Amino acid sequence: xxxxxxxxxxxxxxxxxxxxxxxxxxxxxxxxxxxxxxxxxxxxxxxxxxxxxxxxxxxxxxxxxxxxxxxxxxxxxxxxxxxxxxxxxxxxxxxxxxxxxxxxxxxxxxxxxxxxxxxxxxxxxxxxxxxxxxxxxxxxxxxxxxxxxxxxxxxxxxxxxxxxxxxxxxxxxxxxxxxxxxxxxxxxxxxxxxxxxxxxxxxxxxxxxxxxxxxxxxx
Amino acid sequence: xxxxxxxxxxxxxxxxxxxxxxxxxxxxxxxxxxxxxxxxxxxxxxxxxxxxxxxxxxxxxxxxxxxxxxxxxxxxxxxxxxxxxxxxxxxxxxxxxxxxxxxxxxxxxxxxx
Numbered sequence: 001x002x003x004x005x006x007x008x009x010x011x012x013x014x015x016x017x018x019x020x021x022x023x024x025x026x027x028x029x030x031x032x033x034x035x036x037x038x039x040x041x042x043x044x045x046x047x048x049x050x051x052x053x054x055x056x057x058x059x060x061x062x063x064x065x066x067x068x069x070x071x072x073x074x075x076x077x078x079x080x081x082x083x084x085x086x087x088x089x090x091x092x093x094x095x096x097x098x099x100x101x102x103x104x105x106x107x108x109x110x111x112x113x114x115x116x117x118x119x120x121x122x123x124x125x126x127x128x129x130x131x132x133x134x135x136x137x138x139x140x141x142x143x144x145x146x147x148x149x150x151x152x153x154x155x156x157x158x159x160x161x162x163x164x165x166x167x168x169x170x171x172x173x174x175x176x177x178x179x180x181x182x183x184x185x186x187x188x189x190x191x192x193x194x195x196x197x198x199x200x201x202x203x204x205x206x207x208x209x210x211x212x213x214x215x216x217x218x219x
Numbered sequence: 220x221x222x223x224x225x226x227x228x229x230x231x232x233x234x235x236x237x238x239x240x241x242x243x244x245x246x247x248x249x250x251x252x253x254x255x256x257x258x259x260x261x262x263x264x265x266x267x268x269x270x271x272x273x274x275x276x277x278x279x280x281x282x283x284x285x286x287x288x289x290x291x292x293x294x295x296x297x298x299x300x301x302x303x304x305x306x307x308x309x310x311x312x313x314x315x316x317x318x319x320x321x322x323x324x325x326x327x328x329x330x331x332x
């Protein structure tokens with residue numbers, strides 16, 4: 001991997017200025033994130049339909065999710081977004097070690113999130129709420145609960161894949177930052193990775209109330 | 220160069236305040252989830268989520284300080300999400316399953332029966 005020289009930006013021939021090059025990279029990520037909105041959008045519509053069609057069975061199922069783990073994970077992910085934004089700020093100000101350390105902290109918080117998520121899945125397996133593999137619910141609303149958990153595992157599973165990819169990217173950026181690969185003039189990869197990481201956080205910001213807070217105030 | 224680079228330094232105040240606001244909103248939405256608000260519950264929860272998302276997009280992702288085209292891309296994402304929802308709704312919300320009793324949701328236990 002060829003790193004850019006510390007104080008000089010390598011300009012690809014199709015760009016007029018370093019600024020244009022950096023903005024194009026950011027734009028590419030924003031366009032990708034727009035497609036990601038649609039990727040999650042289909043599942044979110046399924047959620048909307050299910051919840052509107054079977055409000056009672058839905059609330060009954062959602063109420064049994066692990067709200068403590070879900071809330072802790074929300075705090076973990078929001079905090080990781082904070083350390084990520086701080087890392088970009090540090091990169092912008094040429095604080096290379098701080099950038100590397102903050103990126104490492106972000107990746108570790110991501111790992112903590114996945115660990116807690118794994119614990120949650122383990123508990124759900126033991127509770128027998130994994131549709132198709134290990135589902136032991138009875139009663140009039142069992143089929144709605146099954147649909148809820150299908151959606152739950154799809155949404156959180158696909159989100160988890162995104163977190164995993166994010167951890168890999170952030171860790172890679174941490175290594176590059178530690179080796180002095182970025183400077184105040186060149187830190188576009190850190191910035192673009194940050195955009196991706198914040199998006200993963202954004203998805204969770206909506207999943208949290210949709211999954212864990214639904215049906216809490218019911219009978 | 221290394222001298223100015225020791226330790227983490229102080230985080231920018233705007234980022235700290237954003238982070239604290241986000242944590243405050245988590246506490247708020249968690250508390251309100253246990254208040255019986257009826258059908259307004261989901262509206263309140265999503266409104267708080269939207270505020271949180273707005274904070275992240277504005278202050279962490281700095282969408283409004285970057286190139287204009289990035290805003291167009293972000294707006295297009297939401298616009299197409301609205302299209303996805305409205306066109307899908309023309310099918311699903313027009314179905315009348317309740318009248319026919321024609322539910323066929325899988326339970327995942329079909330094989331065991």
